[in-house]
Amino acid sequence: MIPIIVNGTPRSVDATPDTPLLWVLRDNLGLTGTKFGCGMAQCGACTVHLNGAPVRACMTPVSAAAGQKITTIEGAQGKAVKALQDAWVKLDVPQCGYCQAGQIMSAAALLAGNPQPTDADIDTALDGNLCRCATYQRIRAAVHQAARTMRG
Amino acid sequence: MLIAAAADNWKVDTNTLVTLDGMVLHRPSGRKASYGQLAEKAATMPQPAEVALKSPQDFKYIGKQFKRTDSKAKSNGSAQFASDVRLPGQLTALLARPSVFGARLRRVQTERAKAVPGVRAVVEVPQGVAVIATDFWSAKKGRDALQIEWDESGGARVSTTEQRDQYLALLNQPGKVARSEGDAAQALAQAAKKLEATFEFPYLAHAPMEPLSCVVQLKDSGCEIWAGSQSQTSDQATAAQILGIKPEQVKIHTLLAGGSFGRRANPASDYIAEAVSVAKATRDLSAPIHLMWTREDDIRGGYYRPMFVHAISAGLDAQGNPVAWNQRLVGQSIAAGTAFEGGLVKDGIDMTSVEGASNLAYAIPNLHVELHSPKLGVPVLWWRSVGHTHTAFSTEIFIDELAAAAGKDPYAFRRTLIQHPRLNGVLELAATKAGWGTPLAPKSGVRRGRGIAVHESFNSFVAEVAEVSVKPDGSFSVDRVICAVDCGIAVNPDQVRAQMEGGIGFGLSAALHSAITLKAGRVEQSNFHDYPLLRISEMPRVEVHIVPSQAAPTGVGEPGVPPLAPAVANALFAATGKRLRKLPFETSELRSA
Ligand code: FES
Ligand code: FES
Numbered sequence: 001m002i003p004i005i006v007n008g009t010p011r012s013v014d015a016t017p018d019t020p021l022l023w024v025l026r027d028n029l030g031l032t033g034t035k036f037g038c039g040m041a042q043c044g045a046c047t048v049h050l051n052g053a054p055v056r057a058c059m060t061p062v063s064a065a066a067g068q069k070i071t072t073i074e075g076a077q078g079k080a081v082k083a084l085q086d087a088w089v090k091l092d093v094p095q096c097g098y099c100q101a102g103q104i105m106s107a108a109a110l111l112a113g114n115p116q117p118t119d120a121d122i123d124t125a126l127d128g129n130l131c132r133c134a135t136y137q138r139i140r141a142a143v144h145q146a147a148r149t150m151r152g
Numbered sequence: 153m154l155i156a157a158a159a160d161n162w163k164v165d166t167n168t169l170v171t172l173d174g175m176v177l178h179r180p181s182g183r184k185a186s187y188g189q190l191a192e193k194a195a196t197m198p199q200p201a202e203v204a205l206k207s208p209q210d211f212k213y214i215g216k217q218f219k220r221t222d223s224k225a226k227s228n229g230s231a232q233f234a235s236d237v238r239l240p241g242q243l244t245a246l247l248a249r250p251s252v253f254g255a256r257l258r259r260v261q262t263e264r265a266k267a268v269p270g271v272r273a274v275v276e277v278p279q280g281v282a283v284i285a286t287d288f289w290s291a292k293k294g295r296d297a298l299q300i301e302w303d304e305s306g307g308a309r310v311s312t313t314e315q316r317d318q319y320l321a322l323l324n325q326p327g328k329v330a331r332s333e334g335d336a337a338q339a340l341a342q343a344a345k346k347l348e349a350t351f352e353f354p355y356l357a358h359a360p361m362e363p364l365s366c367v368v369q370l371k372d373s374g375c376e377i378w379a380g381s382q383s384q385t386s387d388q389a390t391a392a393q394i395l396g397i398k399p400e401q402v403k404i405h406t407l408l409a410g411g412s413f414g415r416r417a418n419p420a421s422d423y424i425a426e427a428v429s430v431a432k433a434t435r436d437l438s439a440p441i442h443l444m445w446t447r448e449d450d451i452r453g454g455y456y457r458p459m460f461v462h463a464i465s466a467g468l469d470a471q472g473n474p475v476a477w478n479q480r481l482v483g484q485s486i487a488a489g490t491a492f493e494g495g496l497v498k499d500g501i502d503m504t505s506v507e508g509a510s511n512l513a514y515a516i517p518n519l520h521v522e523l524h525s526p527k528l529g530v531p532v533l534w535w536r537s538v539g540h541t542h543t544a545f546s547t548e549i550f551i552d553e554l555a556a557a558a559g560k561d562p563y564a565f566r567r568t569l570i571q572h573p574r575l576n577g578v579l580e581l582a583a584t585k586a587g588w589g590t591p592l593a594p595k596s597g598v599r600r601g602r603g604i605a606v607h608e609s610f611n612s613f614v615a616e617v618a619e620v621s622v623k624p625d626g627s628f629s630v631d632r633v634i635c636a637v638d639c640g641i642a643v644n645p646d647q648v649r650a651q652m653e654g655g656i657g658f659g660l661s662a663a664l665h666s667a668i669t670l671k672a673g674r675v676e677q678s679n680f681h682d683y684p685l686l687r688i689s690e691m692p693r694v695e696v697h698i699v700p701s702q703a704a705p706t707g708v709g710e711p712g713v714p715p716l717a718p719a720v721a722n723a724l725f726a727a728t729g730k731r732l733r734k735l736p737f738e739t740s741e742l743r744s745a
Binding site: 015016019020023026027028030031032033034035036037038039040042043045072073074084085088089092093094095096097098099100101104122123124126127129130131132133134135136137138139140 | 219220222223224225226227228229230231232233235236238244269286287288289359360361362363408409410411412413446447646647650653654655656657658660661679680681685686687688689691693694
């Protein structure tokens with residue numbers, strides 16, 4: 001059994017240590033908001049926060065997360081996440097929607113360190129998050145919008 | 153007919169009835185009935201000879217800005233895709249598929265796979281060998297532990313390089329005639345100026361963000377399926393056939409699809425058939441089966457946009473007017489051998505192979521289009537915008553080449569040759585909004601250029617102007633794309649814009665990056681590191697302009713894609729003087745001298 005803290009709740013999971021955190025979240029804990037897109041840190045669909053920093057859950061063995069704090073889209077809270085989700089809805093960013101949880105987790109990490117990102121900052125922070133529907137233009141606009149909301 | 157049904161039920165005059173929010177109302181008496189309640193009776197009412205449509209002033213929803221209803225669920229992780237289905241006792245299955253398309257299982261050793269903790273069963277199915285486990289990771293480890301020998305003797309041991317040589321050779325041989333007007337050969341022989349060029353297109357995978365996924369539960373009464381299905385009719389029939397039951401015993405729960413672009417609308421219902429076959433082979437486990445594909449399975453799984461080559465030759469008269477256009481295309485038919493063959497293949501011509509070429513939009517008196525449809529064992533399928541993915545590219549680049557050869561402006565040249573007012577309408581709108589004819593602002597260290605392309609597909613008309621900046625090493629960025637679309641009445645204008653933005657990104661992704669190649673039957677790519685997709689840093693600024701229209705609404709999901717690649721290629725020519733006629737673009741050709 002491996003102890004992890006998911007969305008503030010201590011959990012103990014029955015998985016081999018090499019199991020990627022992604023599958024522990026999705027299969028052991030039923031938290032399916034974190035998505036599988038590639039399994040090799042190429043697409044960002046599986047982005048979660050580990051102690052506040054964005055990581056690719058598909059390449060993070062659960063053993064590396066033992067005893068640590070994991071935040072998934074289901075438990076993501078706070079000003080930045082709220083502002084981002086509102087902006088995503090306001091601008092109707094999602095198309096198929098499959099990548100968007102990962103996009104928001106990456107964008108939230110960006111806004112946490114940079115309250116006024118430029119287009120270039122957004123491109124750098126989100127370049128690891130693929131969107132096959134190419135909603136990128138609206139993602140950029142929505143991150144700016146969320147940043148404005150947060151600055152008040 | 154709904155009104156007629158209500159009038160008959162209530163014995164009132166049809167003029168006293170109105171429709172509102174899915175109901176038929178009789179205001180004087182306050183009676184009302186839903187469309188659903190009336191549908192059965194309405195189906196038996198005589199069909200009116202003429203139907204008066206609502207006048208546009210009375211539209212309540214059409215043309216207004218309406219929000220998507222799913223944005224919230226898709227932003228907080230609660231949206232349910234097929235991959236997210238979790239039924240009690242559900243098991244996860246991964247399938248080991250043949251090493252090359254069409255190979256057969258010779259022998260498999262399953263002991264090591266069965267020894268992986270969590271693995272519950274290993275079964276042979278017609279499509280390969282399935283490992284069934286309590287969760288994805290155990291199934292994956294189990295599948296990795298299989299030792300399989302495939303018999304490749306009957307398989308498609310295709311190599312793309314040889315295939316390319318064969319296709320290029322076919323360009324020199326007469327094919328089946330798809331269209332012939334006038335006498336192109338003679339007009340070409342007599343033309344004052346002749347041009348010819350060859351265009352190449354690779355196999356392409358759809359690579360939807362959510363890999364294919366399907367849950368099947370067998371019941372005494374039949375079976376239930378959960379999938380992001382795009383073609384329930386064939387999926388239901390396929391499942392019924394495998395299980396030996398009636399189609400009505402198969403219940404399909406259609407869930408959100410994490411992208412598709414045609415992949416989940418497969419006449420072969422391949423991934424549904426796999427999941428049902430695995431469920432059938434593991435009936436004794438009495439568990440719902442969730443068949444998942446990895447990204448590697450997806451990239452290597454076939455059903456690609458077919459590889460194509462085109463050759464075009466054309467002639468101009470002394471005044472620079474095109475007088476002949478001769479085009480030959482080589483590529484597999486996507487309809488051959490499917491249930492769609494009867495509808496799509498006419499006299500040996502798969503209409504989807506030549507759409508956009510055989511109905512060339514330019515007024516050229518002598519037009520001749522031929523097609524070769526070689527048969528190969530690589531499974532092919534439609535891919536967002538189908539034949540237009542390649543025909544728009546070759547025709548819109550070649551028309552640009554003719555304009556250059558005639559010494560004319562590419563926009564003005566098109567404008568005089570296009571007959572269709574709606575096609576000209578979008579061309580003009582895109583050009584005007586892009587400031588066609590005005591110089592692009594120079595940027596230091598790069599060569600800049602603007603290119604235009606216009607194309608009709610799915611009964612919609614789209615023109616795009618691309619602006620590019622090319623660095624000395626040949627790498628380039630697409631800075632801005634101005635798009636004009638005429639899709640008839642824009643029912644939800646913001647979603648029309650979204651589809652154009654997405655279509656432009658999708659087209660650019662293929663133009664910059666995508667190619668599936670095979671060597672001795674093995675697909676050489678496997679995941680996003682070697683089959684890259686467009687990233688946010690590569691996304692141009694997109695401006696979409698919608699032509700106001702009262703015409704019947706037409707497609708918007710696909711028509712944004714076709715003009716993008718030729719518009720970029722034409723912009724690259726404007727910037728560098730080099731013509732790129734092969735996809736994906738090879739930027740090394742754009743290096744400064
Ligand atoms: S699934 Fe983890 S980065 Fe793609
Ligand atoms: S919205 Fe479909 S992949 Fe991003």
